[in-house]
Amino acid sequence: xxxxxxxxxxxxxxxxxxxxxxxxxxxxxxxxxxxxxxxxxxxxxxxxxxxxxxxxxxxxxxxxxxxxxxxxxxxxxxxxxxxxxxxxxxxxxxxxxxxxxxxxxxxxxxxxxxxxxxxxxxxxxxxxxxxxxxxxxxxxxxxxxxxxxxxxxxxxxxxxxxxxxxxxxxxxxxxxxxxxxxxxxxxxxxxxxxxxxxxxxxxxxxxxxxxxxxxxxxxxxxxxxxxxxxxxxxxxxxxxxxxxxxxx
Amino acid sequence: xxxxxxxxxxxxxxxxxxxxxxxxxxxxxxxxxxxxxxxxxxxxxxxxxxxxxxxxxxxxxxxxxxxxxxxxxxxxxxxxxxxxxxxxxxxxxxxxxxxxxxxxxxxxxxxxxxxxxxxxxxxxxxxxxxxxxxxxxxxxxxxxxxxxxxxxxxxxxxxxxxxxxxxxxxxxxxxxxxxxxxxxxxxxxxxxxxxxxxxxxxxxxxxxxxxxxxxxxxxxxxxxxxxxxxxxxxxxxxxxxxxxxxxxxxxxxxxxxxxxxxxxxxxxxxxxxxxxxxxxxxxxxxxxxxxxxxxxxxxxxxxxxxxxxxxxxxxxxxxxxxxxxxxxxxxxxxxxxxxxxxxxxxxxxxxxxxxxxxxxxxxxxxxxxxxx
Numbered sequence: 303x304x305x306x307x308x309x310x311x312x313x314x315x316x317x318x319x320x321x322x323x324x325x326x327x328x329x330x331x332x333x334x335x336x337x338x339x340x341x342x343x344x345x346x347x348x349x350x351x352x353x354x355x356x357x358x359x360x361x362x363x364x365x366x367x368x369x370x371x372x373x374x375x376x377x378x379x380x381x382x383x384x385x386x387x388x389x390x391x392x393x394x395x396x397x398x399x400x401x402x403x404x405x406x407x408x409x410x411x412x413x414x415x416x417x418x419x420x421x422x423x424x425x426x427x428x429x430x431x432x433x434x435x436x437x438x439x440x441x442x443x444x445x446x447x448x449x450x451x452x453x454x455x456x457x458x459x460x461x462x463x464x465x466x467x468x469x470x471x472x473x474x475x476x477x478x479x480x481x482x483x484x485x486x487x488x489x490x491x492x493x494x495x496x497x498x499x500x501x502x503x504x505x506x507x508x509x510x511x512x513x514x515x516x517x518x519x520x521x522x523x524x525x526x527x528x529x530x531x532x533x534x535x536x537x538x539x540x541x542x543x544x545x546x547x548x549x550x
Numbered sequence: 551x552x553x554x555x556x557x558x559x560x561x562x563x564x565x566x567x568x569x570x571x572x573x574x575x576x577x578x579x580x581x582x583x584x585x586x587x588x589x590x591x592x593x594x595x596x597x598x599x600x601x602x603x604x605x606x607x608x609x610x611x612x613x614x615x616x617x618x619x620x621x622x623x624x625x626x627x628x629x630x631x632x633x634x635x636x637x638x639x640x641x642x643x644x645x646x647x648x649x650x651x652x653x654x655x656x657x658x659x660x661x662x663x664x665x666x667x668x669x670x671x672x673x674x675x676x677x678x679x680x681x682x683x684x685x686x687x688x689x690x691x692x693x694x695x696x697x698x699x700x701x702x703x704x705x706x707x708x709x710x711x712x713x714x715x716x717x718x719x720x721x722x723x724x725x726x727x728x729x730x731x732x733x734x735x736x737x738x739x740x741x742x743x744x745x746x747x748x749x750x751x752x753x754x755x756x757x758x759x760x761x762x763x764x765x766x767x768x769x770x771x772x773x774x775x776x777x778x779x780x781x782x783x784x785x786x787x788x789x790x791x792x793x794x795x796x797x798x799x800x801x802x803x804x805x806x807x808x809x810x811x812x813x814x815x816x817x818x819x820x821x822x823x824x825x826x827x828x829x830x831x832x833x834x835x836x837x838x839x840x841x842x843x844x845x846x847x848x849x850x851x852x853x854x855x856x857x858x859x860x861x862x863x864x865x866x867x868x869x870x871x872x873x874x875x876x877x878x879x880x881x882x883x884x885x886x887x888x889x890x891x892x893x894x895x896x897x898x899x900x901x902x903x904x905x906x907x908x909x910x911x912x913x914x915x916x917x918x919x920x921x922x
Contacts, residue, residue, distance in 0.1 A: 355765050358922050376921060377767055385765040389758035395564050407556030408768050436567075 314363035325514035338505030346514040384453035384461035394438030409456035443474035557776030597681040600635035600644035607655035732883035733856040735792040747826030785819040805890030824910030831917040850876040
């Protein structure tokens with residue numbers, strides 16, 4: 303099973319001064335799974351994710367992503383992952399096509415690959431007519447789908463999604479999850495944070511963070527059983543109520 | 551290299567799509583160079599003069615009319631009491647008081663000697679100072695005329711007089727525009743370089759796109775070069791525009807040739823772009839970046855030798871000017887434009903500027919973090 307683990311996290315900790323944002327978390331993510339990373343606002347999800355993406359230096363603990371060490375091989379990690387942050391971060395003053403070209407290019411993809419992939423995504427998202435429009439002019443739902451497509455444009459092993467469906471309508475959310483399933487079918491491991499408990503049900507396994515610690519980790523079905531709850535919502539509430547930290 | 555190509559493409563697309571940047575780059579130099587040199591004038595004109603004439607004699611009136619006909623003074627009041635004139639100064643209606651004592655003509659004729667009193671309003675120090683100096687030289691002139699009138703014979707003055715004739719080398723007519731215009735151009739280039747670069751990068755921090763770049767394998771050196779190259783080119787465009795305006799509007803042709811200016815400007819821009827980059831690594835928001843660069847620009851302008859001579863600054867301030875890139879460029883501009891210096895003459899400034907460029911850029915690259 304060891305080779306099956308694409309992310310290993312062992313007592314990973316991040317302190318900002320006296321504040322421990324992430325407190326010795328330990329878990330593994332298996333290749334090809336959809337891993338839900340839940341927690342209330344301020345629980346430390348984003349910080350943990352940023353450490354795994356090589357954006358933030360851990361204070362202590364160990365972690366590997368795609369077989370690379372987060373302390374020393376963070377630039378290698380970056381080649382193997384895709385990342386979609388909470389903030390929409392494609393270039394709004396570039397067109398849909400130009401954004402894809404840029405990200406394809408900086409991940410070292412060939413012009414032929416970029417061209418083919420761009421055409422594929424545009425067709426898939428039904429964005430052919432919008433290809434030469436500035437991204438800033440698109441509605442939020444489309445932007446989010448586009449951001450996800452760009453995050454996996456270079457066909458990474460893992461994609462990290464930080465609240466990808468925040469502020470999006472239920473129909474688009476549903477479509478977004480279809481895209482996630484499709485990516486997972488193509489062998490991309492999905493690491494996703496969310497506040498929507500219905501989305502948690504879509505995940506293969508779910509971890510719940512409370513006050514910087516991972517309080518629970520299992521499949522949605524097992525978690526519901528363990529906490530004797532009918533829904534993931536109840537599970538989350540039971541755990542999150544223990545929190546002493548206030549959210550942001 | 552291929553990464554760099556994609557990043558450069560992105561930067562150029564963004565810059566040419568931003569109407570604000572284009573406006574700043576093209577309108578700012580045009581407006582500033584066409585308007586500012588006419589206003590930022592060293593010559594003092596329209597000095598408001600309050601005359602207290604206690605004499606009311608032929609000579610006192612002659613003197614006053616000579617002063618007002620010089621073109622530098624505006625007679626705002628003509629009173630008989632000093633206090634009345636002082637009130638004018640208090641009301642800000644006069645910059646200078648000239649007091650002509652009651653026995654002015656009598657003393658002048660009989661005793662060959664008279665005293666005048668000048669009081670300047672030192673609130674506007676430059677105006678007060680220069681005004682007094684102008685007034686003094688006009689009075690001296692008047693004095694000479696009066697003497698000539700009396701001493702018809704002998705033809706030669708019994709007193710030996712030394713007359714000083716001066717000529718101004720390199721700028722024979724002391725046309726202040728010859729040193730203001732290149733100076734303003736230097737400031738423009740500095741602003742375009744430092745401000746725009748800093749704000750451009752910090753903007754990416756603010757909207758979060760920089761994080762998306764940081765999570766890619768893009769090397770920070772590539773990212774930084776892609777940020778610097780477009781503004782380096784824009785800086786040279788602004789310079790070209792500025793030199794064109796200098797030629798067309800002020801007839802300024804650099805005596806030392808354009809090549810010297812461009813070679814120095816190319817290195818100078820690298821230094822200022824490095825500074826902008828450095829600011830961006832310390833600032834988290836565009837506001838912070840603006841305030842930092844505004845603070846630095848104030849120092850650069852005031853301690854740059856454009857408005858005041860560096861040689862007459864206190865020693866500690868002269869030391870500060872040595873760390874001010876603007877002062878070197880202003881120096882070089884004047885040398886090249888007025889004196890006709892070539893590349894060989896500006897070797898020292900060139901070397902210093904290259905050092906600035908290396909230090910500022912390396913500092914910025916070291917301080918730029920892909921990981922917090």
